[in-house]
Structures are given as C-alpha cells and as structure tokens.
Amino acid sequence: MLPFAEFGRTGHRSSRVIFGAAALGGMSESRAIKTLDLVASYGVNHIDTAAMYGSSEDHLKPWLSDHRSEVFLATKTQERVGSMARAALEQSLERMGVDHIDLIQLHNLVEPDEWATAFNKGGAVEALNQARAEGLVSFIGVTGHGLRIPSMHLRSLAEFDFDAVLFPFNHSLLSIDQYRDDVMALRELCQVRKIATQTIKSVARRRWDDGTEGHRSWYEPLTDPDAIQRAVRYVLSHPDLFLNTTSDATLLPLILEAAQGDLICPLDEEMNRDTAEFGVTPLFDGAALDRI
Numbered sequence: 142m143l144p145f146a147e148f149g150r151t152g153h154r155s156s157r158v159i160f161g162a163a164a165l166g167g168m169s170e171s172r173a174i175k176t177l178d179l180v181a182s183y184g185v186n187h188i189d190t191a192a193m194y195g196s197s198e199d200h201l202k203p204w205l206s207d208h209r210s211e212v213f214l215a216t217k218t219q220e221r222v223g224s225m226a227r228a229a230l231e232q233s234l235e236r237m238g239v240d241h242i243d244l245i246q247l248h249n250l251v252e253p254d255e256w257a258t259a260f261n262k263g264g265a266v267e268a269l270n271q272a273r274a275e276g277l278v279s280f281i282g283v284t285g286h287g288l289r290i291p292s293m294h295l296r297s298l299a300e301f302d303f304d305a306v307l308f309p310f311n312h313s314l315l316s317i318d319q320y321r322d323d324v325m326a327l328r329e330l331c332q333v334r335k336i337a338t339q340t341i342k343s344v345a346r347r348r349w350d351d352g353t354e355g356h357r358s359w360y361e362p363l364t365d366p367d368a369i370q371r372a373v374r375y376v377l378s379h380p381d382l383f384l385n386t387t388s389d390a391t392l393l394p395l396i397l398e399a400a401q402g403d404l405i406c407p408l409d410e411e412m413n414r415d416t417a418e419f420g421v422t423p424l425f426d427g428a429a430l431d432r433i
Contacts, residue, residue: 142182142185142401143156143157143158143183143184143185143397143400143401144156144158144377144404145157145159145184146380146383146395148187148213148305148337148383149280149304149305149331149335149336149337149338150185150304150335150336151213151243151244151279151280151304151305151337152417153187153213153243155186155213155337155382155383155424156183156184156185156186156188157382157384157400158178158183158185158383158386158396158397159185159187159188159189159215159294159339159383159384159386160177160187160188160189160192160375160385160386161189161341161385161386161387161388162188162189162190162194162197162201163190163191163194163195163197163356163388164176164197164386164387164388164389164390164393165194165195165196165197165200165201165390166194166195166196166197166388167192167195167196167357168196168200168390170199170200170203171420173200173201174200174203174204176390176393177201177204177208178204178392179231179394180386180397181208181211181212182285183397185397186211186212186213187212187213187215187383188212188213188214188215189215189216189217189339189385190214190215190216190217190237190360190396191216191217191218191246191248192216192217192218192219192229192232192233192236193217193219193248194388198216198233198236198237199228199236199237201236201237202236202237202238203208205238205239206238209239209417212341212409213243213244214224214236214237214239214242214243214244215242215245215246215282215305216233216242216244216245216246217245217246217247217248217284218230218233218245218246218247218248218265218269219248220240220265221247221250221255221258221259221264221265222258222263222264222265222327223263223264223265223267223268224244224263224268225265225344225345226247226264226268226269227268227269227271227272230242230245230268230269230272230277230278230408231277231278234277239392240277241276241277241279242277242278242279243276243279243280244278244279244280244281244304244305245269245272245278245280245281246280246281246282246283246284246305247265247266247269247282247283247284247416248284248285249258249284249285250283250284250285250293250297251285251286251287251289251290251293256293256297258387259386260297260301266301269281269372270301274395280299280304280305281301281303281304282303282304282305282306282307282337282339283297283303283305283306283307283322284306284307284308284339284374285308286308286309286341286424286425287309287425287427288314288317288319288320288425288426289427290308290309291308291320291323291324291326291327294308294324294326294327294388295307295323295326295327295330298330298334298336302334303336304336304337305330305336305337305338305339306327306336306337306338306339307338307339307341307385308324308338308339308340308341308384309340309341309342309345309424310324310340310342310343310376310383310423311343311345311353311372311375311376312342312372312412312415312416312421313344313345313346313421313422313423313424314373314423314424314425316423317423328379328381331381332381337380337383338382338383339382339383339384340376340382340383340384340385341385341386342360342424343372343375343376343384343387343396344362344363344369344372344373344387344392344422345360345362345363345371345387345421346360346361346362346363346398346420346421346422347360347361347399347420347421347422348360348361348422348424349361349423357382357388357389357390357391358387358388358389359388360424362387362389362392363415363419363421365390365415365419368418369392369395369396369399370395370398370399370410370421371407371411371415372394372399373396373399373400373401374386374400374404374405374406374407375406375407375412376407377400377404378404378406378407381402384396
C-alpha cells in the first residue's frame with residue numbers, strides 16, 4: 142500500500158506518490174486512460190499536470206469526467222503577467238473539462254525578472270489569488286528546477302503565503318553542499334508553515350548524451366529496478382516529502398512498487414555505489430544547466 146499524508150494545510154490526504162501527468166503528453170488517448178487507471182489502481186489520488194505538457198490536460202478530460210471527485214488536481218502556468226495567467230488558467234479548466242482546480246502553480250519561477258513581473262501589481266500572483274477568491278482554484282503553489290530554486294522559493298514565501306512548493310530532490314543533487322543547505326532551510330520553513338513539499342527528479346540518472354529528441358523524458362532516468370527502489374525510498378523516507386513521478390511512463394510500475402512497504406532510507410554507501418555503477422550526475426549546475 143502506498144503511503145499517504147496530509148498535503149500541507151489543504152485538508153487533503155494525498156498519496157505521497159503524486160502522478161506526474163507529463164507522462165501523458167505524448168500518448169494516445171487510449172493509452173493515457175490506461176495509464177491513469179494503472180496509477181489509480183495503486184491508490185494514487187493526486188495528479189500534477191501543466192499546460193505545457195503536450196496533450197496531457199486534453200488526455201485527462203475523459204478520465205476526469207468519471208473520476209474528478211476521486212483526485213486532488215493540480216496544474217501549472219508559466220505566465221507571469223496577470224491577464225495571461227488568468228487566460229491560461231481558464232484554458233486549462235476548459236481543456237480538462239472541469240470548473241475547479243485544487244492547486245494552480247507558478248511553474249519554474251526562478252529568473253529574477255520573471256519573479257518581479259509575477260509579484261508586481263497586475264502580475265500572476267495577484268491574478269491567481271483573485272481566481273481563488275472566485276472559486277476557480279483552492280490553493281496556489283510555486284515550482285521550479287535548478288540549484289537556485291530552493292533559495293528562490295524562500296524568497297517567494299517571504300512575499301506570498303503559497304500552499305505548496307516543488308523542487309528537485311535526489312542523492313546526487315543533495316551531495317552539493319549549498320543545495321543541500323538551501324533545501325533544508327526550505328523544508329524547515331515549510332514544516333513550520335504547513336506548506337506542502339513536492340519533489341521531482343527522484344530517479345534522474347544524468348542528462349542524455351544525444352539530446353532530448355526521441356526520449357520520453359528530457360533527462361535519462363535510472364532503469365535498474367533495485368536502483369529505482371533505493372532512489373524512491375531515498376525521497377519517501379523523509380515523511381514531509383511527496384514524490385512526483387517521472388514523465389517516462391514505462392517506469393511507473395517500478396516506482397509504484399518501490400513506494401510500498403517500509404520506507405527505510407538507503408545508506409549513503411548504497412547510493413554512492415549506484416552513483417558509480419550507473420554514472421549518476423547532477424542535472425543542474427547553478428548556471429547554464431539550470432535552464433532546461
């Protein structure tokens with residue numbers, strides 16, 4: 142059985158494995174529905190999608206018509222100007238065939254100029270807060286990639302009381318001292334303020350050598366079942382963290398199985414052996430590689 146926990150202060154008890162619906166983006170509708178049925182059969186009751194995930198929101202529509210009340214539904218927008226963020230939200234509602242989203246998130250809010258636009262008068266934060274007042278969304282979150290994102294989330298949380306954050310979390314990234322310290326500071330603040338903490342890139346191995354074309358994910362994931370189990374448990378052994386699944390749907394059964402049972406954190410020696418054996422490297426460097 143999957144572990145469950147209160148998703149921050151939302152009042153929803155979410156599966157700690159969240160379905161990353163980017164996996165649906167390049168699928169046929171029939172395969173997407175089978176994938177959604179699969180994750181639901183494991184007890185996953187929380188879906189995270191985004192307008193920029195190809196046809197993901199469109200593929201969710203027929204499935205949600207029968208299952209909307211069974212899941213916590215989250216999506217994202219990359220828009221920073223208020224009017225554009227509002228329009229993007231309305232388009233997401235239409236694509237998914239719903240009249241309400243549980244969590245809307247500002248996606249990858251890391252660049253200072255975009256941050257300023259989002260928080261200024263007439264920005265996305267103001268617009269999404271108004272959408273919440275109108276009942277179109279219940280909660281507002283912020284997400285991001287790269288080594289800078291934990292510190293940027295702290296900056297965002299100083300400006301606005303977000304309900305959820307999302308950031309990369311795996312052994313290779315946490316081996317970077319500054320990133321580990323920033324993540325710890327973010328987690329501590331989130332625990333105090335009861336902000337939900339979502340993680341991504343749990344099974345990341347490295348960037349593809351030949352680029353992203355033709356791959357199910359923009360990064361190369363681990364595929365060894367034992368290594369995946371250790372990577373998943375490295376995240377879920379921390380009770381405050383939720384794990385958002387990879388966009389490579391072929392790995393879903395392995396990830397969902399790994400999340401069952403006793404979630405004991407692997408030893409550093411085990412994780413270091415995986416790093417050496419599978420050539421695991423951090424996806425981000427705080428500079429050029431932070432932009433995906």
